[in-house]
Amino acid sequence: SQTIHQWPATLVQPVGSPLSLECTVEGTSNPNLYWYRQAAGRGLQLLFYSVGIGQISSEVPQNLSASRPQDRQFILSSKKLLLSDSGFYLCAWRAGGRDFTDTQYFGPGTRLTVL
Amino acid sequence: AQKVTQAQTEISVVEKEDVTLDCVYETRDTTYYLFWYKQPPSGELVFLIRRNSFDEQNEISGRYSWNFQKSTSSFNFTITASQVVDSAVYFCALSEYNFNKFYFGSGTKLNVKP
Numbered sequence: 001s002q003t004i005h006q007w008p009a010t011l012v013q014p015v016g017s018p019l020s021l022e023c024t025v026e027g028t029s030n031p032n033l034y035w036y037r038q039a040a041g042r043g044l045q046l047l048f049y050s051v052g053i054g055q056i057s058s059e060v061p062q063n064l065s066a067s068r069p070q071d072r073q074f075i076l077s078s079k080k081l082l083l084s085d086s087g088f089y090l091c092a093w094r095a096g097g098r099d100f101t102d103t104q105y106f107g108p109g110t111r112l113t114v115l
Numbered sequence: 116a117q118k119v120t121q122a123q124t125e126i127s128v129v130e131k132e133d134v135t136l137d138c139v140y141e142t143r144d145t146t147y148y149l150f151w152y153k154q155p156p157s158g159e160l161v162f163l164i165r166r167n168s169f170d171e172q173n174e175i176s177g178r179y180s181w182n183f184q185k186s187t188s189s190f191n192f193t194i195t196a197s198q199v200v201d202s203a204v205y206f207c208a209l210s211e212y213n214f215n216k217f218y219f220g221s222g223t224k225l226n227v228k229p
Binding site (some may be wrong): 043 | 148150157158159160161162165167206210216219220221222
């Protein structure tokens with residue numbers, strides 16, 4: 001069965017510091033991967049999605065970037081965090097290729113607080 | 116452009132009451148998919164149901180039921196005999212035909228009181 005991991009689970013960082021959040025998926029190959037952000041009490045905002053290694057689509061111009069160095073690894077980064085980067089970051093996957101499905105499945109999330 | 120509207124920001128009910136969560140969508144695609152997810156206090160989104168644009172049959176799963184009406188562009192979710200464990204934020208979502216993007220509503224927070 002497929003599982004998705006995110007770490008860290010929680011993170012407190014000062015303004016101006018760098019950020020690296022990691023997401024990995026097990027049990028599937030060539031998944032579509034997604035990063036969402038949820039501000040406190042708000043809905044989900046799609047930040048990035050990737051259909052393959054090295055392929056990143058950005059949805060919202062901002063202080064963040066994403067990379068996909070391996071098939072089942074998706075990383076969200078920032079060089080300098082802003083207060084507005086605080087939120088709950090969710091990674092999601094959707095099976096691609098032969099295992100294609102139309103449903104996105106979400107990881108446990110990372111709660112980021114920028115002080 | 117695709118858009119999902121969940122007009123109910125927060126709903127409070129007493130246990131055993133029935134409750135309906137509304138979802139209205141906009142899309143120009145003829146092929147699309149609709150989803151409901153549950154977000155309990157732990158934060159992780161849990162998939163509940165998927166429905167494609169060619170299947171307007173209503174679906175029932177235990178205490179949960181979904182009503183899809185293309186004529187009104189709605190995909191409403193009803194919980195029968197609500198329980199405290201149903202307390203969560205519920206999201207409705209619409210996906211493009213190629214599933215690369217999901218468009219989420221702003222969510223409805225459901226509070227079920229004992």
